[in-house]
Amino acid sequence: MSLLSVKCKLIPDASTAEKLSRTVNQFANACNYALQVARRDNIWNKFALQRAVYADLRAEYGLSANLAIRAIARVGKRKGHKAGGFKATSVDYDQRILSVNVDTETVSLSTVDGRVKVPMRIAGYQRHLLRTAKSIQGGQLVRGRDSSWYIHLWCEYDDPPVLDPQGMLGVDLGIVNIATDSDGETYSGKHLNSVRHRHRRLRKKLQKKGTKGAKRRLKKLSGKETRFSNHVNHTLSKRIVAKAQRTERALALEDLQGIRERVRLRRPQRATLHSWAFFDLGQKLRYKAERAGVPLVFVDPRNTSRQCPACGHAERANRPTQALFRCVACGYSGAADYVAAVNIAVRGWAAVNRPYLGEASRVSLHGSVPGSPRL
Template identity: 85%
Template sequence: MSLLSVKCKLIPDASTAEKLSRTVNQFANACNYALQIARRDNVWNKFALQRAVYQELRERFGLTANLAIRAIARVGKRKGHRAGGFKATSVDYDQRILSVNLEKEVVSLSTVDGRVKVPMRIAGYQRHLLRTAKSIQGGQLVRGRDSWYIHLWCEYDDPPTVNPDGFLGIDLGIVNIATDSDGETYSGRHLNSVRHRHRRLRRKLQKKGTKSARRLLKELSGKEKRFANHTNHTVSKRIVAKAQRTGRGIALEDLRGIRERVRLRKPQRATLHRWAFHDLGQKLRYKAERSGVALVWVDPANTSRQCPACGHTEKANRPTQALFRCVVCGCSGPADYFAACNIASRAAVNQPNAGV
């Protein structure tokens, strides 16, 4: 069983848009109030926090019973984040306060001003996803800069995972977004050039500091995120299709915590910080689940320093970022490709558990 978020654009009239705006604002205010109480009293358990703030969220912020519960649930996930609060950008919904009529292309939502029905714009691919879903578990109302969206959480029955005949190792990188153990590279050159161009423009706009400069900075951020998201979707789709076509599983490095472990020179830090490897991993995971392709995560230690021929591991095996040359047996070639081969080998030998 897997969950997939399906994004559809909403087309509210002026009156409905005002109700949605008030709901988003009050929901954020309620979340921030509950967060303040949770931090003050160190109460993060969902039920304990509910006893502490539920009634006040309903009376003070005008939330319905279910919206108050959703606000408390969102705050409960914030444990450990000691700084910052919630912005007025979205509201969480469950099945009791959200329903969808696909035929009429309408979503019904609970607001602080009562129930509203909002027309949706459903594209062909979204319609297919919604029709094939086992159920809609809820969703998230999102306020954009000039528009409204609903992200519907759809539940699907996954096909049985096929027992893989070997693994396609994937080495994630910055110069190349990914390289597989067949030697195919998925270049990140275009994405990196866009990021470098945006970084230079951000510096200029931040230095300028005017109102129009701040507006442009927001637009720039959204544009870059959308482009990176599209690139990761494209790359993950190609990788999963290749694994499915060849009857193999997919093997990835477990890169959790890499930003804290890796030490880089200052010019490289911004590139690493904006490297969306986790997002690409998540897209590979859910696409693999929906295609019946096994996906496993392996230990990333020394995958780029280990010789795939003789197994010798040494830092000197990497004379440059792009080249691998074993100091013992002389085996040489592209470093990313050799790393992907090592990842595939580890998956085949260790058969680690699937998951993140």
């Protein structure tokens, strides 16, 4: 079974919006109280924490039984976080306190003021996802920055037949080019980077100005850039997964966890790296591959752009420029991003055709946590 979150916009009237707002606020307050108790008494077991705070959450914060349980479950996931609390932005729901009617486009939710029915706006693709889901396991009510409301529905689907790969499509994620695959196809990031640079310059100008109007413009600008980046990543991930499925190949990506802490860059390059939504693109590739039955492999990223695919020699001098690869041992040359994609494909193919060798191999399939693959 696989889970997919389907996001729909809610259209509550003023009275219902007030009930939703009170519920989000009380849910956050309850979570923060339970978190305080958990930290004070070092209680992180879900059932032990429930015995300690359940009655208080019901009496002091007006939560229903199931909302109180969801608040406790959310707090249990905070073990190890030494600071910070919960903001009043969302509420978790399970099947008993949330139900959806796709035909009438409404969702029924429990609130601190009782059950409410809220109209939804369901687009064509969302309707398809909701109708083809085996079940809806619950969801999350989310309050947007501009007081808009959304419901993220957790839909369960049967796993599709997994493709028996006849090869490997390696994909190198980058900044100048968003992605380059081992067939030599390049997905240019020129337009995306130009938009980000323009927004960065405008943000700097507005932050320096500091007026109320400038702050309103900054808020609007932030949402616009996020939506644009999200659209680009959706489009790109869809193309890559479709290509792998059509050519009956698995996908191989670099395991880029912690890249921001590992790499050392000059000051002008840092803002570009930190605004690059590679994690979001990786997540979209992950769930789209799983939905399509395309195996997805994560490989060790070390020296993928410095290792010669012809002779295997790896050295920093093999990269005379950012864009060019030239092996100092055998003379093989080519575009650096393409060379990296080929090396990723080779490592991915080796990974799915050898026994699992433990954490060092850094391999996972279908979005599993690296170190616990399904081979």
